Amino acid sequence: MSAGPLTLADIRELHQRWLAGAEFDIGYPNAVDFDPSTVLRLFDVTLNNVGHPFAPTTGFSGHTLSLEQQLIRELGAMFRCPPELVTGFVTSGSTEAIKAALLQARRRFRRHVVVYASTAAHTCVAKLTEELCMALQVVPASLDGVMNVASLTELVAQRPEDAAVVVVATIGTTMVEAVDDVPAIHAALDAASVPASQRWVHADAALAGIPLAMLDPAERPGFDFADGADSLNVSGHKYLGVPMPCGAVLLRTDRCPAVDETPTYTGAPDLTPAGSRSGHTPLLILAALRGFGIHGLRERAATCRRNAAALVELFSAADVPAWRHPLGFTVVLPAPSEQLRARWPVPPPELARDDGWTHVICMPGKHFEVYQRFAAEYLIDRGNTTSRHLPVQHGPDRHTSGQHSSAPHHDAEHPEDAIAC
Structure with missing residues (x-):
């Protein structure tokens, strides 16, 4: 790329480079089938969402707070929060x-708070608790990546007498897409004699929340507001494929402290950590949700699961101990050589917390033929690396929670080219 101002040729070169690289990005959870073109015409204006979208504002007009409020209500309905109680x-x-x-949990309790999260929780939990000066207690995860609720009970029972409890449940862990059981977490807190008034359960549903919400309630795991979550978050750039990092937090108003009515220069109270927030990302997330629609979101998730199931069968037929959670998009397998990882950027085994493992994630818009190409190269690489250290087997036969499984055969009969909806 030339020095100086970006030219049209520079932009085209960068675009082609990123498109070419995206074909090989099968280790990271970014969907590629969302078309944001209908919203791009709005990117020539500054849209700054300052303050809380549910608070009245008399400030400037360059914001999308009313649309952000609509988005939060739609997400609240998706995750079964009573409409009169949803905010975020x-x-x-x-x-x-x-x-x-x-922050909301700490404001609510105004006392010593201990945060509990599993060893498989996102690394940001440790970073945030340190930043917020909140005590963190790490709970062991079972072999399948799910929080061990028996250990949670034991650890919570040892908390300081005056401490409130916050549990971060991970709904789709980074490496294996395990889903913590929110009702089981509440049962563990009951067993540890934690009063309902002194507990808060947050569901980190960044990747898996929306796909799981598309399932019939009888088929999906317990993770949302109807299952006992007090707050929940999702990402916009993962399953929805919004082309910039973004997300949303949902909260129950009856669990949040009273709103600070002190006006800012915009005329609205600001309860958000960031202050000024993008007014474009609510537009993009809303455009994705409504563009795909419930049917499209459901079909995209079903396609990803079929592709993941078919990939497990492909590897299993070649005696590779690959596995997945039945409802997940993530296929876990022994890590390939460094040379193959340079071509296909899957997570290095040292990030997997279980030595020697990595994963690929079957995301919307990524054609199954791409995963077949990876598998073909992987098997050649595996055959050439005769001295490879094989990781300890922790696939379906060793699961303790019953959530891991090799793919059911009927799921893998119809691998699809990741339907674009």
């Missing part, structure tokens, strides 16, 4: 969303 706002991503939930 759009964030720069799930890290900021989790921070907002932790």
